[in-house]
Amino acid sequence: MNRILVVLFFVTGVLGYSQSMDYNTKKGYAASGYDVVAYFDSNPMEGKKEFTTNYDGINYKFISKSNMDKFVAEPKTYLPEYGGYCAYAMAVSGKKVNVNPETYEIRNGKLYLFYNKGKNNTLQFWLNESPNDLRPKADKNWEKIKN
DSSP states (O other): OHHHHHHHHHHHHHHHHHHHHTSOOGGGSGGGGBOTTGGGGTOOOBOEEEEEEEETTEEEEESSHHHHHHHHHOHHHHOBGGGGSBHHHHHHTOOOOOOEEEEEEEETTEEEEEOEETTEEHHHHHHHTOHHHHHHHHHHHHHHHOO
16 A cells, blocks of 8 residues: 555655646746736736736736736637747757747747847757758757657
C-alpha cells in the first residue's frame, strides 16, 4: 500500500511539474508578465496585476480588462510559440532559453519571442537565417522536448 502511495505521489508531482515546464514563467507569469494580446497591437507592455487570469495552470497579466477579455475568449490565438521560450534557440539547439519580452515577432498570426542581450539578438539571427527554414526545425524540436 505504501509503495502505491509513493508511486501516485511521484506521478502526480511529475505531471504537475512537467506541465509548468512547457511554459516560460519568468517572474511567475507567461511572457515575463507582458500582455500577450498587446503584442498583436505592436505594443508590448508589462501587464498589471489587477488584470490577471490563468490558462492551463499558467498566469497571464494584461494592460487592460479589454485585453484580458480577448485572451479569455480565444487564449490559443495569443499564446507564444514554444511555451514562450526563444524561437531561435529552439530551432538551432532544441533548448529552452529565456527571452527578452520586448524582442518578438508576429509571423503568420503567431507570437515568437527571442533572447536579446549584448550582441546576441536572436531575432536578428532568426531573420537573417530565414524564419521559413528555422520554424519547421523549431516545431520539430519543440515536439521532442515539450511535455
